[in-house]
Amino acid sequence: MSDGGSKGIDVLSVLELLAKEAPPSQFEDLIRQARREGASPATLEELTRAQELALSVHALLGRRRQREAGLSALVDTARDLTTPYDLDALLELITRRARRLLSVDMSYISFHEPAESCSYVRTADGNATALTIGFKAPLFSGLGQKVTDSSAPFWTPDYLPDERIVHQDVLDEVVRAEGLRAMMAVPLRYGNSTFGILYIADRNIRHFTPDEVSLMSSLGDLAAVAIEKTRLLDRTHAEVVELELDTSRAKSRLTAVRRLGDTHSRLIDLVLTGSDLHTLAAEAADALEGTLMVRDADGRLLTATGELPGLDETEVTKAALDAHAGQARPALPDGTWVAPVVAGREDLGTLLLRPRRPLNDNGVRLLHLAAQAVAVLLLMQRSTAVAEDKVRDELFEDLLATPQRPPQRPPQQLAERARRLAVHLEKPHVVVVARPEGGAQGRALVWAASYARRMTGLKSTRDGCIVLLLPGSDASGAAQAVSAELSPLLGHPVTVGGAGPVSDPGPVFRAYREALRCLDALTALGGTGSTASARELGFLGLLLSDNHDAEGFIAAAIGPVLEYDAQRYTDLTGTLRSYFESGGSPTRAAEALHVHPNTVSRRLERITELLGPDWQKPERALEVQLALRLNRARHTLRRQREEGGPGRGRSSPGRSPGPAPGGQAGQGGQKGRGGQEGRGGREGQADGSGT
Missing domain, CATH: 3.30.450.40 (GAF domain)
Incomplete structure (x- = not known):
C-alpha cells in the first residue's frame, strides 16, 4: 500500500529493482526518494522492510553466483587435473x-x-x-x-x-x-x-x-x-623404466653368457682336437683382448702370447697363492690378473693376463673358463705323456739291456721303434747318468720325464740314478746342463757322468756303462756334486772308457802342439818330450836337442800359448807326458805295420831314419848349421825364434 504523497513508490518498486538485479545503492536511493516525497511513516517502514528482504535476496543470489563460479572453476580445475x-x-x-x-x-x-x-x-x-x-x-x-x-x-x-x-x-x-x-x-x-x-x-x-x-x-x-x-x-613409469633396464641388462647378460659359452666351447674344441698349449693360449688371449702367459706349478713359463714388461714376481707369487687358496683378488697394480689352473685340489699352474682394457665381470669369468680349458689340456697332455713315457721307458730299457740278456732285440727293430717316438738313433746321442746326493727322488723323477720330453730323448732310473739318452755329441756339455737344471730344483748337489756320442742302438749300453764308471770315478776322487765325461777325466777317462779312445786323449792333451808341428814343419813335440825327460830343465833339454837354451825357452813359450798356462801343473803335466808316450807308441806301431813287421823297423844302411810321422823328428835328429836340428834349425832361422 501507499499514500498519495509518495507518487506510486511502494513495495512493488522494490520488487522491480530486485527483478532488475539492481545494485544495493539503488535500493537506498529509493528509500531516500520516498522520504523526500513525504511518504507516511507506515509506508517508509514497509519500504525499509522490503529493502531489507530485497538486499537479503540480492546477497543470496550473489553467493549463489559466487558458488556457481567457484564450482565451475573447481570443475575446470578437476578437468585440468x-x-x-x-x-x-x-x-x-x-x-x-x-x-x-x-x-x-x-x-x-x-x-x-x-x-x-x-x-x-x-x-x-x-x-x-x-x-x-x-x-x-x-x-x-x-x-x-x-x-x-x-x-x-x-x-x-x-x-x-x-x-x-x-x-x-x-x-x-x-x-x-x-x-x-x-x-x-x-x-x-x-x-x-x-x-x-x-x-x-x-x-x-x-x-x-x-x-x-x-x-x-x-x-x-x-x-x-x-x-x-x-x-x-x-x-x-620408474618401474617400467627399471624393468626395461632389467630386460636390457638381462639381454646383455644373456648375450655375454652365450658369448662366454661359445668361447668356452671353442677352447674345449681346441683341447679335444689335439691343439697345443700355445694355440689354446692364443685363442684365449684373443677372446680376452690381452696378453696371456701360462706357468706351471713351479712358476716356470709354459707358453706366452707376448711379453709382460714390469711384472712384479713377488706380487705375482702372492696373488697366485691367494688364487689357489680360493681368495679372489683384483688385478695387480700393473693391471695383471692371476687365475689358478687347478684340477680338483691339484695345482697345475697359473694364468697371467694383462688386458688392453679394464676387465669386467664377464671377462673375469672368461679368464677362469680359459684356466679350466688349460687345466683340461694339461691333464690330457699328462695322461698322454704317462702312456707315452711307458712306451719310451720300455724302449730305453731294451737299449740298456746287456747284449747277453734275452730276448735280444735286433738293432733295426729298436731303431724303428725309436723313430716312431721321434727319437732318431742314427744321429749322435749321449748318455748322462745323474745321481742326486740326498733328498727325495720323486721330484727328480718328475723332472727327468719332463726334461727327456723337452729334449726329445729317453729316460730311465737305475739304482737310485737317473739315466738319460739325449741328442747331441757333447757328453760334457749335456752333463753340465743336467746338473745346472736339476741341482737348483732339488736344492742339493747332483753328481753327473756323461759318455758318448753314439749313433747306433748297439753302443748305448756301453756308453751307459762308461758314464756310470765316470760317476763312480768322480765319487772316488772326491768330486761329489760335480760333472765329468771320460774326456774330462784325462787318462782316467781313457782307462774307464770301453773303446779306449787313445787318439781322443792325445788330441785333448797335446793336439794343438801336434797341429802346429804338422802345419809349420817344426818339432815342438820333440822339445816338449826332451823337456820332461830332462826333469823340466830347459838347459839340459837344450843340451839333449843340441840347441841354444834360449831356443828352448822360446819354444816353451810357444807351447804355453798353444796348451795354456797350466800345462806344467802336476795333474796336467802327467796327462801331457802320457799323451806324448801314447803318441810315440802309436806312431811306432803304425810304422811297423807300414814296413811289414817289427823286424823291419830299423833303417837300411846308408839311409837316414827321417822325421817321425805327425811332425816328429828322432830324438837325436840331424844337425843343421849352428848345431841345431835340421828342420827345427832351418825354421828357427826363418822366423828368428827357433820355434
Whole structure:
C-alpha cells in the first residue's frame, strides 16, 4: 500500500529493482526518494522492510553466483587435473588455481617428511623471497599441526596474533617477511593418511566464508587424488623404466653368457682336437683382448702370447697363492690378473693376463673358463705323456739291456721303434747318468720325464740314478746342463757322468756303462756334486772308457802342439818330450836337442800359448807326458805295420831314419848349421825364434 504523497513508490518498486538485479545503492536511493516525497511513516517502514528482504535476496543470489563460479572453476580445475603431468608441473597448476580460485596473494604446498619430523615446501605461487622451495618447518607447528591433528581445514584471519596456533620462530619470521595475515590450510589426504598440506594466504586480514573453506577443501581432495595418481604414474613409469633396464641388462647378460659359452666351447674344441698349449693360449688371449702367459706349478713359463714388461714376481707369487687358496683378488697394480689352473685340489699352474682394457665381470669369468680349458689340456697332455713315457721307458730299457740278456732285440727293430717316438738313433746321442746326493727322488723323477720330453730323448732310473739318452755329441756339455737344471730344483748337489756320442742302438749300453764308471770315478776322487765325461777325466777317462779312445786323449792333451808341428814343419813335440825327460830343465833339454837354451825357452813359450798356462801343473803335466808316450807308441806301431813287421823297423844302411810321422823328428835328429836340428834349425832361422 501507499499514500498519495509518495507518487506510486511502494513495495512493488522494490520488487522491480530486485527483478532488475539492481545494485544495493539503488535500493537506498529509493528509500531516500520516498522520504523526500513525504511518504507516511507506515509506508517508509514497509519500504525499509522490503529493502531489507530485497538486499537479503540480492546477497543470496550473489553467493549463489559466487558458488556457481567457484564450482565451475573447481570443475575446470578437476578437468585440468585429469591431464597427465609430471609431479612438479601438477603442483604448480594446483597452487596457481588455488590462488585464483579465492583471489588470494599466495599459495603453496608442503609435503610431510616423518623421518625428519618436518615438512618441506615443494612448490609455491605468489611468494616473495622468504618462502622458498625446499624450506623446512617443524611438523607439529603452525596451521599444519591443526590440520594434521584434525584432518580438516583450518583458517585464521590474522596469523601472528592468533593464540590458537602453536607458533615457531622460524615460521613466524617467514610470515613476517612475506607480510602474510589471513591464512588457510587444507589437508592433502589419500586414504586415511595425510601426506601434505595446501596453503593459501592473503596479505590482508580476511575472514574466509564457509563456502570458501568448503571450496578449498574440495580442491584439496581433488589435488590429493591427482598428486597420488601422478605419484603412482611416476612410480609405474620408474618401474617400467627399471624393468626395461632389467630386460636390457638381462639381454646383455644373456648375450655375454652365450658369448662366454661359445668361447668356452671353442677352447674345449681346441683341447679335444689335439691343439697345443700355445694355440689354446692364443685363442684365449684373443677372446680376452690381452696378453696371456701360462706357468706351471713351479712358476716356470709354459707358453706366452707376448711379453709382460714390469711384472712384479713377488706380487705375482702372492696373488697366485691367494688364487689357489680360493681368495679372489683384483688385478695387480700393473693391471695383471692371476687365475689358478687347478684340477680338483691339484695345482697345475697359473694364468697371467694383462688386458688392453679394464676387465669386467664377464671377462673375469672368461679368464677362469680359459684356466679350466688349460687345466683340461694339461691333464690330457699328462695322461698322454704317462702312456707315452711307458712306451719310451720300455724302449730305453731294451737299449740298456746287456747284449747277453734275452730276448735280444735286433738293432733295426729298436731303431724303428725309436723313430716312431721321434727319437732318431742314427744321429749322435749321449748318455748322462745323474745321481742326486740326498733328498727325495720323486721330484727328480718328475723332472727327468719332463726334461727327456723337452729334449726329445729317453729316460730311465737305475739304482737310485737317473739315466738319460739325449741328442747331441757333447757328453760334457749335456752333463753340465743336467746338473745346472736339476741341482737348483732339488736344492742339493747332483753328481753327473756323461759318455758318448753314439749313433747306433748297439753302443748305448756301453756308453751307459762308461758314464756310470765316470760317476763312480768322480765319487772316488772326491768330486761329489760335480760333472765329468771320460774326456774330462784325462787318462782316467781313457782307462774307464770301453773303446779306449787313445787318439781322443792325445788330441785333448797335446793336439794343438801336434797341429802346429804338422802345419809349420817344426818339432815342438820333440822339445816338449826332451823337456820332461830332462826333469823340466830347459838347459839340459837344450843340451839333449843340441840347441841354444834360449831356443828352448822360446819354444816353451810357444807351447804355453798353444796348451795354456797350466800345462806344467802336476795333474796336467802327467796327462801331457802320457799323451806324448801314447803318441810315440802309436806312431811306432803304425810304422811297423807300414814296413811289414817289427823286424823291419830299423833303417837300411846308408839311409837316414827321417822325421817321425805327425811332425816328429828322432830324438837325436840331424844337425843343421849352428848345431841345431835340421828342420827345427832351418825354421828357427826363418822366423828368428827357433820355434
